[in-house]
Amino acid sequence: MPALRFTKKAKLIKTDEFSSVFNFRKRIFANFLAFHYQPNHLGSARLGLVVGKKIAKHAVDRNYMRRVLRELFRVQQYAINHVDLVIRVQKRFEKKDFIQIKQEFDALMVKINQRTQQQSLLITSVIDNQLIADTMSDDIK
Numbered sequence: 001m002p003a004l005r006f007t008k009k010a011k012l013i014k015t016d017e018f019s020s021v022f023n024f025r026k027r028i029f030a031n032f033l034a035f036h037y038q039p040n041h042l043g044s045a046r047l048g049l050v051v052g053k054k055i056a057k058h059a060v061d062r063n064y065m066r067r068v069l070r071e072l073f074r075v076q077q078y079a080i081n082h083v084d085l086v087i088r089v090q091k092r093f094e095k096k097d098f099i100q101i102k103q104e105f106d107a108l109m110v111k112i113n114q115r116t117q118q119q120s121l122l123i124t125s126v127i128d129n130q131l132i133a134d135t136m137s138d139d140i141k
Contacts, residue, residue, distance in 0.1 A: 005074070006047075006070060006073070009042075009046070010044060010045065010047060010073075010074075011046060011047060012048030012085075012086065017046075018086060020038060020084070021048065022036055024036070024038035028108055028111050030104045030108060031091060031100075032089065032097070032101055032104055033069075033087055033089060033090060033101070033104055033108060034090050035108050035112060036085070036086040037084065037085050037086070038083060038084045039081070039084075040084045041082065042082060043082060044082060045080040045082060045084075045085060046083075047070070047073045047085050047087065048084070048087070049066050049086070049087055049089075050087070050088040051065050052089070055089050055091070056089075056092050061092065064094075064095075065092075068093075068101060069089075069105070072101075072105045073085075080109060080113065081112070081113050
């Protein structure tokens with residue numbers, strides 16, 4: 001089993017990386033969290049976090065929310081399909097809400113894995129069909 005570290009490779013850092021995920025316009029949301037995602041070809045999932053000042057005015061509260069989400073991602077990062085993921089907090093949560101946040105996070109990750117799995121299967125079937133068509137056209141020539 002690989003080490004469960006949250007390395008620099010697993011982070012979205014640059015503004016362009018965040019913008020490309022937001023512009024891809026795929027998102028799912030629940031009560032506390034909104035997940036924006038975009039499939040990547042890097043071989044691992046990457047995470048970006050957005051916790052606005054409108055949600056929590058104090059930096060201590062925003063940092064707590066980031067810390068919780070980063071930990072939930074770190075533990076599951078190898079079970080997540082290869083996506084760039086931006087988690088946006090929609091509603092403030094505290095320590096008493098941890099179990100609900102964990103359940104919400106897990107449910108949204110299952111949905112993302114299902115959706116990206118379907119997309120990757122669709123892409124591979126299109127590529128396979130194109131390869132078959134190419135080989136058939138070569139046989140006819």
